[in-house]
Amino acid sequence: MIIRECHEDDLSLLERHIPSGRTRVHEVRFHRQQQGLSTFLTAWIDDIPVGHGEIRWRGCAAAEVHERYPDCPELNGLAVWPPDRQSQGIGTTIIQAAEAIAAQRGNHYIGLGVDDHNPRAAALYLRLGYEETGCLYLDRYHYIDDHGIRHEVADPCRFLIKPLRTRMISSS
Numbered sequence: 001m002i003i004r005e006c007h008e009d010d011l012s013l014l015e016r017h018i019p020s021g022r023t024r025v026h027e028v029r030f031h032r033q034q035q036g037l038s039t040f041l042t043a044w045i046d047d048i049p050v051g052h053g054e055i056r057w058r059g060c061a062a063a064e065v066h067e068r069y070p071d072c073p074e075l076n077g078l079a080v081w082p083p084d085r086q087s088q089g090i091g092t093t094i095i096q097a098a099e100a101i102a103a104q105r106g107n108h109y110i111g112l113g114v115d116d117h118n119p120r121a122a123a124l125y126l127r128l129g130y131e132e133t134g135c136l137y138l139d140r141y142h143y144i145d146d147h148g149i150r151h152e153v154a155d156p157c158r159f160l161i162k163p164l165r166t167r168m169i170s171s172s
Contacts, residue, residue, distance in 0.1 A: 001050070001090065003097040006030050006040040010049065014042065017049045018081040022144035029054045029077065041097055043080070043090050050085050053078040053094045055102060060113060062137040065159045069135070072161060073102050075112040078121075095128060103164040110164055113139055113157040122160075130160035 014026040032038040043051035060074040080090045102110045138154040
């Protein structure tokens with residue numbers, strides 16, 4: 001498995017194998033990466049995308065989280081696809097790659113939100129060293145269905161953080 005930053009040439013393969021529909025989320029994440037606002041990581045097995053996650057360098061968009069953790073980058077949009085690929089270490093590898101990149105950039109923490117209705121993901125994050133913060137929020141997003149109708153969603157979530165080991169640069 002290879003974890004790497006998304007390239008523009010990857011977008012059509014991502015859409016074919018991990019469809020985002022009319023919302024075109026892969027393109028949105030890639031454009032944020034081009035602007036320097038994020039790093040859009042993709043996971044590949046045999047040249048087929050099987051997962052992704054986006055490190056948002058400005059942190060979580062939810063005001064409740066951003067106020068408490070303004071300097072904490074957020075790992076967002078973590079997904080493994082198709083579902084039968086889950087529980088094979090792909091998500092863990094994406095998370096570890098995101099943590100390494102954040103640490104290399106000098107960040108002391110990385111955070112992520114977990115939906116209250118996703119206990120499997122919460123168990124994974126806690127097992128990987130993420131800690132409860134007590135910070136609750138609504139993850140607000142939208143999607144556009146096959147009929148072109150926009151749907152607003154607000155999922156109850158909690159924010160977890162993980163301390164990172166940053167490399168100390170010596171001045172000798």
